[in-house]
Amino acid sequence: xxxxxxxxxGLQEAVDYEDGKLTARTMKISVTPPPEITAEEIKDVRKxxxxxxxxxxxxLGVSVKTVEAWESGTNxxxxxxxxxxxxxxxDPDFIEKYHLVNYS
Numbered sequence: 001x002x003x004x005x006x007x008x009x010g011l012q013e014a015v016d017y018e019d020g021k022l023t024a025r026t027m028k029i030s031v032t033p034p035p036e037i038t039a040e041e042i043k044d045v046r047k048x049x050x051x052x053x054x055x056x057x058x059x060l061g062v063s064v065k066t067v068e069a070w071e072s073g074t075n076x077x078x079x080x081x082x083x084x085x086x087x088x089x090x091d092p093d094f095i096e097k098y099h100l101v102n103y104s
Contacts, residue, residue, distance in 0.1 A: 034082035037089075039073035045089045046071070051101070059100050060084055 001009070016022040037045075046056045046067070057067045060081055069075035077085060088094050095101055 034079050035086050037077065037082055037085055039071050041089065042067075042077070042085060043071045045085055048092055049088060049095055051095070055101060059095060 013022060017024055046053065049056065051059065053067045053071070054064050057064045060067070062081065066075065070077055091097070
């Protein structure tokens with residue numbers, strides 16, 4: 001099938017769907033919420049990664065003060081930060097694997 005035929009097929013399917021002649025495939029997706037993470041776990045993840053608070057903050061896109069507050073239990077990471085920290089916790093090679101830190 002060439003590009004023109006592929007486009008025409010897609011358009012015809014769209015028309016058929018609109019006319020009720022075709023049903024769309026559906027898939028229900030649920031997203032697992034990021035896990036809760038304690039101050040001690042955050043510190044452990046950072047230390048096991050071999051990173052200073054400064055570098056860990058840069059990897060997560062937050063300030064050093066934010067990491068300090070998380071590790072002391074004063075503040076807690078947001079959903080996206082919790083997600084990234086839990087990924088690093090699950091896969092300690094994540095930082096190196098995706099070149100988030102360059103060693104020289």
